[in-house]
Amino acid sequence: MVLNNRESTVRVSPETAERIRQTAQQLGYRVNVLARNFRDRHTRTIGVLNGRGMARPTFAKGPRYFATLMDGIVEGAFRRDYSVTLCPKLLGENPEMGVDGRFDGLVWYSVSPTDENREVLSRFSIPIVIVHAHASDFGYRYPAIIANNRHGLGLAVEHLFELGHRRIGFVIEGDALNVESLERLEAFKHHLSEHGLTFDKDRDLIDVHANREEMHRYLSATELPHTAVIVHADGLASEFVVAAQKHRWKLPDELSVVGFDSTDFCNETSPALTSISQPLFDIGGLAVERLLKLIDGQTCDPLELTLPCGLDIRGSTTIPHRG
Amino acid sequence: MVLNNRESTVRVSPETAERIRQTAQQLGYRVNVLARNFRDRHTRTIGVLNGRGMARPTFAKGPRYFATLMDGIVEGAFRRDYSVTLCPKLLGENPEMGVDGRFDGLVWYSVSPTDENREVLSRFSIPIVIVHAHASDFGYRYPAIIANNRHGLGLAVEHLFELGHRRIGFVIEGDALNVESLERLEAFKHHLSEHGLTFDKDRDLIDVHANREEMHRYLSATELPHTAVIVHADGLASEFVVAAQKHRWKLPDELSVVGFDSTDFCNETSPALTSISQPLFDIGGLAVERLLKLIDGQTCDPLELTLPCGLDIRGSTTIPHRG
DNA sequence: GTGAAAGCGCTAACAC
DNA sequence: GTGTTAGCGCTTTCAC
Numbered sequence: 001m002v003l004n005n006r007e008s009t010v011r012v013s014p015e016t017a018e019r020i021r022q023t024a025q026q027l028g029y030r031v032n033v034l035a036r037n038f039r040d041r042h043t044r045t046i047g048v049l050n051g052r053g054m055a056r057p058t059f060a061k062g063p064r065y066f067a068t069l070m071d072g073i074v075e076g077a078f079r080r081d082y083s084v085t086l087c088p089k090l091l092g093e094n095p096e097m098g099v100d101g102r103f104d105g106l107v108w109y110s111v112s113p114t115d116e117n118r119e120v121l122s123r124f125s126i127p128i129v130i131v132h133a134h135a136s137d138f139g140y141r142y143p144a145i146i147a148n149n150r151h152g153l154g155l156a157v158e159h160l161f162e163l164g165h166r167r168i169g170f171v172i173e174g175d176a177l178n179v180e181s182l183e184r185l186e187a188f189k190h191h192l193s194e195h196g197l198t199f200d201k202d203r204d205l206i207d208v209h210a211n212r213e214e215m216h217r218y219l220s221a222t223e224l225p226h227t228a229v230i231v232h233a234d235g236l237a238s239e240f241v242v243a244a245q246k247h248r249w250k251l252p253d254e255l256s257v258v259g260f261d262s263t264d265f266c267n268e269t270s271p272a273l274t275s276i277s278q279p280l281f282d283i284g285g286l287a288v289e290r291l292l293k294l295i296d297g298q299t300c301d302p303l304e305l306t307l308p309c310g311l312d313i314r315g316s317t318t319i320p321h322r323g
Numbered sequence: 324m325v326l327n328n329r330e331s332t333v334r335v336s337p338e339t340a341e342r343i344r345q346t347a348q349q350l351g352y353r354v355n356v357l358a359r360n361f362r363d364r365h366t367r368t369i370g371v372l373n374g375r376g377m378a379r380p381t382f383a384k385g386p387r388y389f390a391t392l393m394d395g396i397v398e399g400a401f402r403r404d405y406s407v408t409l410c411p412k413l414l415g416e417n418p419e420m421g422v423d424g425r426f427d428g429l430v431w432y433s434v435s436p437t438d439e440n441r442e443v444l445s446r447f448s449i450p451i452v453i454v455h456a457h458a459s460d461f462g463y464r465y466p467a468i469i470a471n472n473r474h475g476l477g478l479a480v481e482h483l484f485e486l487g488h489r490r491i492g493f494v495i496e497g498d499a500l501n502v503e504s505l506e507r508l509e510a511f512k513h514h515l516s517e518h519g520l521t522f523d524k525d526r527d528l529i530d531v532h533a534n535r536e537e538m539h540r541y542l543s544a545t546e547l548p549h550t551a552v553i554v555h556a557d558g559l560a561s562e563f564v565v566a567a568q569k570h571r572w573k574l575p576d577e578l579s580v581v582g583f584d585s586t587d588f589c590n591e592t593s594p595a596l597t598s599i600s601q602p603l604f605d606i607g608g609l610a611v612e613r614l615l616k617l618i619d620g621q622t623c624d625p626l627e628l629t630l631p632c633g634l635d636i637r638g639s640t641t642i643p644h645r646g
Numbered sequence: 647g648t649g650a651a652a653g654c655g656c657t658a659a660c661a662c
Numbered sequence: 663g664t665g666t667t668a669g670c671g672c673t674t675t676c677a678c
Contacts, residue, residue, distance in 0.1 A: 001673080009675080011647060028446070034424040035671035038361040039654050045408065056401070059382045059390035060586060060604075067382035067390055078379075078411035085368065085408035088401035101357040101655090123351075263383060268590045281383075324657080333658085334663055358655035362670055424671090 003031065045083045046291060047103040048073060051110035051178070052117065063234040064263030065280065069131070072284020073107060080292055098124030105129070105291040107284075110178060113137035127294035129287045133179045135304040143290045143300035145307065147278035149180055152309025153187035153230070154194075156258045156276050159311055160228045161195050163319045165256065168192065169226040171215075173236055174207040181232045184260065188230060208236070215240060219247040227320035228256035238269045241316065256317040262310075271315030278309050326354065368406040369614060370426040371396060374433035374501070375440065386557040387586035388603065392454070395607020396430060403615050421447030428452070428614040430607075433501060436460035450617035452610045456502045458627040466613045466623035468630065470601035472503055475632025476510035476553070477517075479581045479599050482634055483551045484518050486642045488579065491515065492549040494538075496559055497530040504555045507583065511553060531559070538563060542570040550643035551579035561592045564639065579640040585633070594638030601632050 001008045002020040012020075023029075037043050048070065050057065057066035070084075077084045085103070098106060098120070106124070109131035111117050118138060121128060128142050135144040160168055170188045172181055189199045199205075203225055208215040218224075231237035237259030241251060249255050252271055259266060262277035286307075290300045324333055325343045335343075346352075360366050371393065373380065380389035393407075400407045405427075410420060421429060421443070429447070432454035434440050441461060444451060451465050458467040483491055493511045495504055512522045522528075526548055531538040541547075554560035560582030564574060572578050575594055582589060585600035609630075613623045 004673090008673095013647060016647080030419060030422045032424040032671055034357075034361050034366060035654095036673080038357050038656095038670090039672045039674095041654070043357060056397075058394045059397075060387040060394050064383040071381045071383050074382075074409055081411050083408050083410045085406050086397055087406045088404050096353060099353045101355040264591060268587060327657090336663060339663080355655055359657080361654090361672095362656045362658095364670065 003029075041101075042104050043083075043102065044081065045085050045103055046073075046077055046288065047085055047087060047106045049106050049108040051108075051112055052120075054110060063238070063261055063265040065234070065261050068263050068280040069109065069284040072281040072286075073288050074284075075281070076285035076288030076292075080288075082288070082292065098126055098128070105295045107131060107287045107291060109287075110180075111138075112179060127291055129291045129294070129300075131283060131287050137179060140303055142303075143294065144304045145283050145287050145290070146180070146304065147283070147309050148306050149183045149309070150187040150190065152260070152276040152278065152311070153184055154191045155309065155311040156230050157188065157191035157195060159274075159313065159317065160230075160256060160258065161197075163228075163256070163317065165226075165228040165320050166197060167226045167228075168197070169204050169206055169229040171206045171208060171229050171231040171236060171240055173209065173232070175210045184232050208240075212239070212243070215243055216247075219244050219249065224249070224255060226255070228258070228317065230258045230260075232260055234259040234261045234263065234265055234273060234275055237273055237275070237316075238265070241269050241271070241273065250321075252316050252318040253321045256320070258317060262312045266312065266314055269316070274314045274317040275312055276309050277312050279307050283307060326352075364424075365427050365618075366406075366425065367404065368408050368426055369396075369400055369611065370408060370410060370420055370429045372420065372429050372431040374431075374435055375443075377433060386561070386584055386588040388557070388584050391586050391603040392432065392607040395604040395609075396611050397607075398604070399608035399611030399615075403611070405611070405615065421449055421451070428618050430454060430610045430614060432610075433503075434461075435502060450614055452614045452617070452623075454606055454610050460502060463626055465626075466617065467627045468606050468610050468613070469503070469627065470606070470632050471629050472506045472632065473510040473513065475583070475599040475601065475634070476507055477514045478632065478634040479553050480511065480514035480518060482597075482636065483553075483579060483581065483640065484520075486551075486579070486640065488549075488551040488643050489520060490549045490551075491520070492527050492529055492552040494529045494531060494552050494554040494559065494563055496532065496555070498533045507553075507555050531563075535562070535566075538566055539570075542567050542572065547572070547578060549578070551581070551640065553581045553583075555583055557582040557584045557586065557588055557596060557598055560596055560598070560639075561588070564592050564594070564596065573644075575639050575641040576644045579643070581640060585635045589635065589637055592639070597637045597640040598635055599632050600635050602630050606630060 001010055002012060002017045003024055059067045074084050103126060105127040107129050111130055111133050113133060121138060130138060130142045130144045132146055133144055134146060170185055172185060192199050206214060206218050231240055237257055241257055244251055244255055251257065259273045259275035262275035266273035266275045286305060293300055325335060325340045326347055382390045397407050420426065426449060428450040430452050434453055434456050436456060444461060453461060453465045453467045455469055456467055457469060493508055495508060515522050529537060529541050554563055560580055564580055567574055567578055574580065582596045582598035585598035589596035589598045609628060616623055
């Protein structure tokens with residue numbers, strides 16, 4: 001009690017307190033945080049979980065999506081003196097994580113609203129905040145944070161439209177189930193029609209699948225059906241840019257490309273990638289803030305937070321080529 | 324015992340085992356990892372500490388030094404089923420970390436061999452592996468991993484020499500104490516003389532300090548004393564490149580620049596940064612491997628591991644300008 | 647103002 | 663083969 005110098009029903013004389021401090025000092029005593037946490041039945045630690053089936057994301061390679069989100073999460077957690085731990089199998093493969101006392105709460109990102117995931121989530125005994133999905137996808141049971149995909153896509157379509165593009169495709173990796181990809185596609189369709197453009201699924205939706213076969217088929221045509229494409233994520237957009245150039249298309253003149261996320265990674269592609277931005281750092285920070293609220297026994301209102309998107313115009317978009 | 328299905332002196336009949344499993348299932352019982360760890364007096368978790376006085380590094384912004392190292396650490400830890408936790412004040416500001424039971428071991432990177440650090444380290448009661456310093460710096464008490472800075476600098480000097488450079492400067496931020504920066508400087512001097520070039524401290528060592536004043540003084544000269552500079556780290560190199568261009572120097576023609584670390588970040592600068600590489604991912608993985616050895620009660624032999632450097636030639640180096 | 651005890655959930659050891 | 667106990671280090675409660 002002396003060492004923690006906290007309020008207590010127990011009083012201790014100044015002399016004794018001092019004597020205790022002295023002795024602790026001499027003995028080199030340190031409180032054992034593990035034992036304390038065990039007794040208090042909490043860990044002051046939160047975990048980060050990604051959607052099932054997703055490979056463990058890296059910090060340094062490729063798009064900085066995960067790195068940016070984590071920066072936000074870490075920042076938010078540290079501000080409140082919580083630790084963040086990265087666990088093996090913290091990949092939705094081990095539902096134990098949610099119930100084994102290791103964490104006080106969990107940020108789960110990129111969760112698809114499958115029955116399996118709903119099942120896993122419902123068995124968790126600790127608070128959870130969902131990032132990149134809607135509260136409605138999970139029966140309004142968990143606070144959610146999601147970017148305004150509809151608005152973001154609007155920005156991109158408008159940008160391309162103003163440049164003069166009228167034939168715009170949407171590239172997606174359909175195998176990687178994801179609430180947002182679908183939402184982005186829907187938003188894309190919506191904004192096309194807003195601009196008086198029609199959407200033909202067979203022509204305008206390019207699902208490249210995990211093997212990317214469809215990407216190469218698309219790019220090996222003698223004439224491209226589009227003057228611009230929007231790709232549902234930066235990683236795939238960058239692949240698309242590289243592949244297009246391999247197929248001897250001149251970018252951005254013969255094909256404008258827009259990505260999604262707009263981390264610094266977009267400056268590494270050549271041409272640099274025009275991309276819809278979402279405030280990933282803030283999303284991470286807010287997710288933790290909401291999670292800690294839950295941990296404190298409070299509730300989150302509104303249950304769902306929608307954050308604005310922006311558009312960062314870089315070198316991969318230009319006026320359509322007159323060929 | 325049944326649930327952990329581990330070897331034990333205690334035998335239990337198959338029927339009882341089954342009954343136990345059934346009941347556990349029904350009750351939704353999960354082992355409490357925290358309690359188990361408490362009892363076993365370990366956490367299966369390692370911590371990552373950076374040198375004191377260093378700001379908390381981010382994953383997404385700037386050079387990918389920390390991100391790459393962490394990828395290696397996480398990979399190494401996960402392979403052995405250890406977790407990695409990021410703690411607030413895990414920045415060498417809180418020596419408690421080393422003794423409070425939170426971690427089974429610590430990877431400490433960018434430690435300067437100051438008496439203060441030696442003191443802190445000596446009080447730690449858990450195994451530690453040091454990255455980016457020499458075992459000798461800390462009385463051969465901890466395993467160390469360090470890149471072959473001397474060789475790396477040799478590669479860079481040779482590259483510049485072969486391009487035709489004879490006047491080469493070395494840029495450093497001296498305030499950021501760091502074993503490696505000094506080592507790189509020494510190696511630089513060595514390799515200059517190997518090529519018959521002289522080193523004049525006042526002319527060839529550009530210490531920009533935290534305020535960067537010296538950088539701008541240097542770049543505002545009407546004639547640069549060098550045709551090329553080597554900068555002790557990529558972050559500073561990138562700043563140098565930007566500043567040089569602001570001062571209207573044409574890069575790389577009027578000034579070649581070489582950085583150190585060579586993460587993907589080097590593709591984000593313009594021109595892309597030629598840089599000495601060190602295997603950061605491997606360094607992280609090896610650090611964990613050695614740490615787990617220590618945790619297992621084994622020793623590391625040799626105590627110090629030296630990893631090779633490479634040179635990634637990008638756009639920031641070319642033949643010296645004839646003006 | 648001080649000292650003793652109980653219990654968090656776990657597992658190894660021991661008695662039966 | 664089964665049941666009981668002790669103790670990891672901590673803090674709160676209670677008795678004195």
